[in-house]
Amino acid sequence: MHLQAQPVPAARRAPRSVYRREDGTTLVEIRLREVRQMFHTLDPAPFHEKDLDEAAERYLVDACREVGMRNPIRIIIHLPPGEAESADARTLPDAVHHYFDYRQRQLRIDLLQLLRYGAVSLVIGLAFLGGCLLLRRALVVRALAVDPSILDEGLLILGWVAMWRPIEVFLYDWWPLMRRRALLRRLATLPIEIRARASRSSTEDSRAARG
Numbered sequence: 001m002h003l004q005a006q007p008v009p010a011a012r013r014a015p016r017s018v019y020r021r022e023d024g025t026t027l028v029e030i031r032l033r034e035v036r037q038m039f040h041t042l043d044p045a046p047f048h049e050k051d052l053d054e055a056a057e058r059y060l061v062d063a064c065r066e067v068g069m070r071n072p073i074r075i076i077i078h079l080p081p082g083e084a085e086s087a088d089a090r091t092l093p094d095a096v097h098h099y100f101d102y103r104q105r106q107l108r109i110d111l112l113q114l115l116r117y118g119a120v121s122l123v124i125g126l127a128f129l130g131g132c133l134l135l136r137r138a139l140v141v142r143a144l145a146v147d148p149s150i151l152d153e154g155l156l157i158l159g160w161v162a163m164w165r166p167i168e169v170f171l172y173d174w175w176p177l178m179r180r181r182a183l184l185r186r187l188a189t190l191p192i193e194i195r196a197r198a199s200r201s202s203t204e205d206s207r208a209a210r211g
Contacts, residue, residue: 018063018066018067019063019067022074024072025072025073025074026067026071026072026073026074027073027074027075027076028060028063028064028067028073028074028075028076029075029076029077029078030056030059030060030075030076030077030078031078031197032077032078032079032083033079033080033083034079034080034083035079035083035086035088035089035092036088037053037056038052038053038056038077038092038095038096039051039052039053039056039095040052040053040054041053049095049098050095050099051099052096052099057099060075060187061183061184061187064183064186064187064190065183069182069183069186073190074190074191074192074193075096075190075191075192075193076192076193076195077092077192077193077194077195078195078196078197079194079195079196079197080196080197081196081197084194084195084196084197085196089194090194092192092194093192093193093194096187096192097188097189097192100184100185100187100188101184101185101188103184104181104184104185104188107177107180107181107184108181110177111174111177111178111181114169114173114174114177115169115170115174117169118165118166118169118170118173118174119166121165121166121169122163122166122170124162125162125163125164125165125166126163128159128162129159129160129162129163130159131159132155132156132158132159132162133155133156133159135155136151136152136155136156139151139152139155
């Protein structure tokens with residue numbers, strides 16, 4: 001994890017009061033020493049197309065999920081004053097939005113491929129099940145040395161086993177991808193604010209003035 005600090009360290013100990021609120025909006029805050037901590041250091045892509053650091057992505061996704069899809073959220077990125085005024089800092093919101101938009105588009109492709117695979121599997125499964133049922137009916141009129149009930153039940157079970165995978169795809173596999181895509185789509189549009197945090201010396205001066 002390249003992030004210097006998570007917004008509210010106590011959040012992991014007390015999930016009920018994870019994030020600060022400001023004007024009715026939940027703040028998801030990240031503190032950085034420099035902008036490049038937000039991104040994967042080995043990614044050679046241009047700045048606005050870089051992949052986010054894995055820990056940063058995971059934190060933002062988890063935060064959005066915890067706050068809830070219907071609640072207003074704003075991402076606050078705290079940087080030192082000089083870094084907060086840099087050109088990279090000004091383009092950071094667009095870079096983060098671009099990354100999550102890219103991820104949701106990739107997930108859409110994965111979802112379509114899964115549904116296509118499920119459809120093909122369903123056709124194959126139905127054909128195999130139909131073949132098993134026809135074979136059961138054909139064996140009924142034949143005198144066999146093997147107990148007919150064994151073959152009858154065996155073919156029926158075998159036919160329905162072939163239907164297991166397409167049923168799993170259409171009942172269970174698609175909706176987690178759909179939910180995650182909705183989460184990524186929201187992250188791709190959340191407002192992001194860059195804030196310059198007070199330097200240590202100015203903080204000490206203000207404390208001394210109050211004292």
